Amino acid sequence: GAVVSQHPSRVICKSGTSVKIECRSLDFQATTMFWYRQFPKQSLMLMATSNEGSKATYEQGVEKDKFLINHASLTLSTLTVTSAHPEDSSFYICSARIGINYGYTFGSGTRLTVV
Amino acid sequence: AQSVTQLDSQVPVFEEAPVELRCNYSSSVSVYLFWYVQYPNQGLQLLLKYLSGSTLVKGINGFEAEFNKSQTSFHLRKPSVHISDTAEYFCAVSEMGSYDKVIFGPGTSLSVIP
Numbered sequence: 102g103a104v105v106s107q108h109p110s111r112v113i114c115k116s117g118t119s120v121k122i123e124c125r126s127l128d129f130q131a132t133t134m135f136w137y138r139q140f141p142k143q144s145l146m147l148m149a150t151s152n153e154g155s156k157a158t159y160e161q162g163v164e165k166d167k168f169l170i171n172h173a174s175l176t177l178s179t180l181t182v183t184s185a186h187p188e189d190s191s192f193y194i195c196s197a198r199i200g201i202n203y204g205y206t207f208g209s210g211t212r213l214t215v216v
Numbered sequence: 217a218q219s220v221t222q223l224d225s226q227v228p229v230f231e232e233a234p235v236e237l238r239c240n241y242s243s244s245v246s247v248y249l250f251w252y253v254q255y256p257n258q259g260l261q262l263l264l265k266y267l268s269g270s271t272l273v274k275g276i277n278g279f280e281a282e283f284n285k286s287q288t289s290f291h292l293r294k295p296s297v298h299i300s301d302t303a304e305y306f307c308a309v310s311e312m313g314s315y316d317k318v319i320f321g322p323g324t325s326l327s328v329i330p
Binding site: 206 | 250252257258259260261262265306317318319320321322323
């Protein structure tokens with residue numbers, strides 16, 4: 102089945118540094134990817150929709166200059182958390198739509214801890 | 217804009233007992249509906265989805281859900297739960313005709329008691 106590979110699974114970074122999270126569609130082309138953020142014991146909040154070859158669409162309240170999204174190819178989308186702060190610590194998950202059956206597949210998530 | 221409500225934040229149930237996890241949605245247009253399961257520190261796995269047709273949808277791991285348009289509900293059921301079903305369950309909705317974004321409910325934590 103369609104698989105999205107997300108890396109890294111865990112990352113710890115210092116406050117003020119930037120972190121890049123990658124999501125790759127392994128056996129299909131993902132024209133659209135979605136990035137979610139999940140705080141402990143909470144639901145997934147959509148951050149942005151990433152379309153191959155165009156600018157990402159951000160949800161209200163999400164800082165586009167802080168969460169940079171790049172979708173340069175049909176198999177790779179990246180989320181870069183710039184100048185990370187402890188409040189950015191969270192679980193980030195990507196998702197891609199799968200073809201005509203209108204399903205979605207999710208990456209395994211990235212646990213970001215900013216110290 | 218659509219929204220999803222899961223009234224039960226936590227549901228404890230004994231092993232081999234039946235369970236129902238409730239989901240209600242709000243939308244001004246027709247929607248697609250999904251149930252996902254998340255195990256600790258993992259991504260989400262699709263249990264089942266409703267796109268059209270039969271309102272009773274069967275999914276993986278013995279789960280099923282019924283779409284009720286008049287009550288705007290999509291409750292998830294399993295006749296006999298196992299310890300391995302302990303996880304977080306999310307109901308989700310996507311508007312037909314939107315650019316495909318999926319909105320998740322707050323989640324229900326299912327704990328199966330041996």
